[in-house]
Amino acid sequence: MHPEQEFQAFLEQGKFMLQRSRSSGAYVFYPRIAEPVTGAIDLEWVEASGRGTVYSTTVIRQKPPKTDYNLALIDLQEGPRLMSRVQSVPPVDVKIGMRVRAVIVREEDRALVVFEPAS
Amino acid sequence: MSAEAFPSGAAAVVGAATFGIGTSPGFNSFDLAAHASIRALAQAGLTPRDVDGLAIVVMDDTMGVLNFAEYLGIHPRYVDNTRTGGSSFQLHAANAAYALAAGRCDVVLIAYGSDQRSAAGKLVSSSRPSPWESPYRPLRPISSYALAAARHMHEFGTTKRQLGEVAIAARRWAQLNPEATMRGELTMEDYLAVRMVADPFGARDCCLVTDGAAAVVMVRAERARELNPGAAYVLGAAHETTHREIAQMASLTVSGTAAAARRAFALAGVTPADIDVVELYDAFTINTILFLEEMGFCDRGAGGRFVSDGAIAPGGILPVNTNGGGLSCVHPGMYGLFTLVEASQQIMGVCEARQVAGAELAISHGNGGELSSEGVLVLGNADAATRRRKSGAG
Numbered sequence: 001m002h003p004e005q006e007f008q009a010f011l012e013q014g015k016f017m018l019q020r021s022r023s024s025g026a027y028v029f030y031p032r033i034a035e036p037v038t039g040a041i042d043l044e045w046v047e048a049s050g051r052g053t054v055y056s057t058t059v060i061r062q063k064p065p066k067t068d069y070n071l072a073l074i075d076l077q078e079g080p081r082l083m084s085r086v087q088s089v090p091p092v093d094v095k096i097g098m099r100v101r102a103v104i105v106r107e108e109d110r111a112l113v114v115f116e117p118a119s
Numbered sequence: 120m121s122a123e124a125f126p127s128g129a130a131a132v133v134g135a136a137t138f139g140i141g142t143s144p145g146f147n148s149f150d151l152a153a154h155a156s157i158r159a160l161a162q163a164g165l166t167p168r169d170v171d172g173l174a175i176v177v178m179d180d181t182m183g184v185l186n187f188a189e190y191l192g193i194h195p196r197y198v199d200n201t202r203t204g205g206s207s208f209q210l211h212a213a214n215a216a217y218a219l220a221a222g223r224c225d226v227v228l229i230a231y232g233s234d235q236r237s238a239a240g241k242l243v244s245s246s247r248p249s250p251w252e253s254p255y256r257p258l259r260p261i262s263s264y265a266l267a268a269a270r271h272m273h274e275f276g277t278t279k280r281q282l283g284e285v286a287i288a289a290r291r292w293a294q295l296n297p298e299a300t301m302r303g304e305l306t307m308e309d310y311l312a313v314r315m316v317a318d319p320f321g322a323r324d325c326c327l328v329t330d331g332a333a334a335v336v337m338v339r340a341e342r343a344r345e346l347n348p349g350a351a352y353v354l355g356a357a358h359e360t361t362h363r364e365i366a367q368m369a370s371l372t373v374s375g376t377a378a379a380a381r382r383a384f385a386l387a388g389v390t391p392a393d394i395d396v397v398e399l400y401d402a403f404t405i406n407t408i409l410f411l412e413e414m415g416f417c418d419r420g421a422g423g424r425f426v427s428d429g430a431i432a433p434g435g436i437l438p439v440n441t442n443g444g445g446l447s448c449v450h451p452g453m454y455g456l457f458t459l460v461e462a463s464q465q466i467m468g469v470c471e472a473r474q475v476a477g478a479e480l481a482i483s484h485g486n487g488g489e490l491s492s493e494g495v496l497v498l499g500n501a502d503a504a505t506r507r508r509k510s511g512a513g
Contacts, residue, residue: 071255083251
């Protein structure tokens with residue numbers, strides 16, 4: 001398994017995948033070659049539900065004409081946390097505890113997981 | 120876990136100095152570190168010739184200890200180039216205490232220098248970019264600490280004004296330190312009016328970008344008594360590493376400082392209530408609040424209230440960051456060694472206008488990465504070290 005390459009290859013096909021240990025059932029993100037702590041090398045790829053909750057959020061402020069943007073930590077329903085951003089709402093309106101869902105966008109010629117408010 | 124046989128009180132800081140705080144054009148990182156080193160050695164009547172143990176990290180050279188040994192013209196028996204970011208120096212001091220106790224060397228010099236303000240004008244990163252974070256354009260390290268601050272506010276009701284209390288306390292201490300970079304008046308109104316950088320942080324929540332160097336000299340206790348009657352003895356030391364990237368930190372309101380402090384206090388045989396002065400790594404205002412909680416100076420979540428009403432400013436109930444800290448004194452890429460210099464100088468009683476009267480026990484804390492790797496040292500004067508040795512520690 002080549003964790004980073006395979007994750008990105010799935011993403012380019014429109015699939016947001018997580019690793020899961022066959023023995024423990026625990027999900028792993030970011031992708032790696034063994035489950036943290038146990039060292040189990042029985043990781044398999046499974047599709048993420050895409051559901052998550054904002055764990056923390058900030059607004060990166062920029063001098064005009066550049067625009068402010070959101071940066072957030074998202075707790076996935078499966079357990080792992082990742083850095084991302086919440087879009088399609090003003091950055092200041094992203095709140096801790098907000099339910100979000102993953103969408104895949106293209107940026108700088110690569111697929112990227114970002115989030116939008118659920119509902 | 121095995122019981123740790125730390126040589127409590129067996130090694131001491133006999134020289135502690137800074138150099139070039141603020142802007143020092145024309146010097147590279149090693150020039151600055153050498154200036155601080157020679158000053159620190161001179162306080163103990165030593166020169167580079169006497170140094171047989173050397174610890175240094177710099178931002179721009181992964182093998183800095185080799186270059187610095189060469190620069191000083193020495194062939195050290197013991198070297199430490201361990202890099203954990205801003206907490207490297209607490210680790211170096213802990214390792215030095217063991218190395219001295221084991222007889223691996225007799226005089227350890229721990230140094231740091233950076234010309235980042237003059238050379239780059241901004242914080243110089245010494246880490247590889249993360250493929251999992253970089254696409255989202257984080258403003259590292261500011262945004263990582265901003266996320267921690269936002270979470271602390273959410274969980275405990277910590278306020279922007281309480282963050283401001285930290286910045287203002289640091290500035291008031293800086294006003295007593297002629298070396299400090301930022302000594303102008305800072306009111307709450309000033310603080311609140313500053314532009315935002317990454318919510319909830321404005322510019323005054325963030326550490327300075329300066330040049331500067333620091334150095335300490337450590338020897339065994341027997342020699343310390345001869346070289347410097349004011350020496351600062353290392354009574355306890357501990358380190359805890361938890362993650363690298365902020366998304367991998369289990370809880371943004373619990374760093375490794377809690378575990379490190381618990382172990383360091385136990386090794387030193389003291390409690391937070393015994394401590395006279397605290398020098399902690401305030402890269403951002405939230406750090407001071409979080410680390411005071413984690414070291415046990417107040418309850419978890421109560422840090423914002425604890426720092427209010429000037430409690431950590433001059434004349435307050437607990438002197439914290441008496442040099443002005445990373446927020447108002449100096450932050451040349453990594454600040455960790457400056458907390459050890461200031462804690463040592465407070466024990467030595469040489470801090471003049473900002474001296475904490477009768478300081479016998481001090482904390483030097485270091486923070487590395489993004490709340491990633493935390494080090495805590497408990498320092499004491501000769502009396503405290505004697506008490507500790509008699510109690511059978513180490």
